[in-house]
Amino acid sequence: MSRANLDAAFAAKKHHLSPFLVLGDPTPDISFELAKKAIELGATMLEVGIAYGDPSADGPAIQRANLRAIAAKATTPVALGVMKRIHEAFPALPMNLLVYGNLVHARGFEAFVQDALDVGASSLLVPDILFEEGEQLREVCKRLGLGHAELAGPLTDAKRLKRLASTIDAYLYLVAFQGVTGARTGGSDAIGELVKRTADRIEVPVCVGFGLSSAEHVASVYDAGARVAVVGSHLANAIEAGINAGPLGKGKHVVAAFEKAFAPLAETVNRYA
């Protein structure tokens, strides 16, 4: 089962770099190519999202990524199809699925979790089903064998953090900034302190995302104790730049722009490995 991919990855290697890709952005085929490129450059995990029209926890870059995927008709089954292709090409790769609650709810928890397992997902994070409301979904994940992750933020207090962590069997996704997703410049000191405080308090692996856009950011979260650095908006911006650079075609410009944005970050993690 793909759940084991995550455990194996954490056992094999301390630091992981995980791009966040909206499945189907800018098209299902090109998004498969982007996953391939990311892995080739050194990504050892993948965060993947299913496009949603109302992504209220995301900033402009990822909102636009969602809308591009929707325009490319990347519905839930199409998105899962892209995951399946990635899984078949890279059967040992942990894929963590980030998906808004209504898409899971519309399918039904049990059916959705089974679908996710069938295409090789290792874990599920639903950013808008709050911990207090998540018991039923957690139960289904546990029963069917899909890893389950929770979000925490800069204002999540120690007591709550422990409570969240006590149910997690994948990782804690720590949001590095109080706000929505979006590439930030500067600010690594504050992130570092937050990551350290969080990682010191809990046993489960800490994955950090929201706003990481440079090799320096990635290094600073590793130094502070994070196991996974997730890069999302920075790459969504690159995809957009690639789209604007010329005709979409098979995605030559998009893949090139993606590589240019991701390679320096990948070099960092390769140094850490």
Place this chain on the structure above:
Amino acid sequence: MSHESSLMPRKGAFGAYGGRYVSELLVPALDELEEARKTIVRSSSFKREFRETLREWAGRPTALTYAANFSKRCNMQVYLKREDLLHGGAHKTNNVVGQGILAKRMGKTRIIAETGAGQHGVATAMVGARLGFETVVYMGARDVERQAPNVKRMQLCGATVIPVTTGSQTLKDAINEALRDWTANLGNTHYLLGTVCGPDPFPRLVRDFHRVIGKEAKQQWADRVGGLPRAVVACVGGGSNAIGIFRAFLKDHDVDLVGVEPGGRGLESGEHGATLQKGTPGLLHGARTSVLQDEFGQILEPHSVAAGLDYPGVGPEHAHLRDIGRARYVSVTDDEAIEAFETLARTEGIIPAFESAHALAYAMKAVALGDYEPGTRILINCSGRGDKDLDTYRKLYGHRIGGAAQAKGTES
């Protein structure tokens, strides 16, 4: 589609609806607000300031009007609760006064709001001016265009209006954007949500600020008419004016509670906002409720001539009242609403909001539908006045001005 039928919300649930379906990052803000609801809102000094502001600034109590001529058209006895007379021109002011005073007492310096038609935005801007807040209103770029006069009113009161250009550029996107702003600025900012939707505690908080509508109306009815109305009728967008007037009659089981949803171009056309009649359970803007969505859970774009009813979700308490059979939800089309809008103006000299005209339009057909005997006494919430709608009316139906009745005659 197999909606997660077993999901039971925990926080602030109304049966199978409500809850807190938001990101972890909003927890501190929601916890703080819930705490303030329990302490500040229940304090006598808050209640006094709320009551006094409603009376001296907003013009409560509002009248209960017997609409004698309109009654003839309906073949019923129709009484109107005149929220159109409230400062700002709609019931929305009750809620913004309540939340405004609350935010002040919570020590917030900045308020943000979403708006569709602009009514809630205007009300928020007014209260922001009175209480000295920095005020930011998010409004879909398409609505900014459709409701230009209200944008001017907000700006005149010192608010910043931010057009939202993402998604469908309407109300639902404005709410998304306000949630994003709140997440990033929750320290100094209160999100002044405009209806009984959203994550717990908003549905209860907003409802309680609107209860005054039903409380007054019930007393006025007892004093003037005696007994109770046979039915209480209100339009339902998010559902705040309806809950506000329903609540006082909830335990009076001989009183029908009727919510009127926007039928747009007809329930079968797919172009409507009849969330409670055509929606399915879903998670939207922080609550589990009845939602217009496709088979995969993508939110659909609703349609109504009334911008304030143009919303793909509805307050969770309404979904619950529907399920337990305590309230009944019906719909009227755009055309029926416009006819009621014209009829009330011509027979009573009252220009209702397009939204409120939906409730009136139901009254015009209730006897014909066989829902009520001729002569039945009903109470309608006239939730707002129609000044804001005149531009739209002129654009869409302008040919009918100066001879609505005749023009209709030749059309049909």
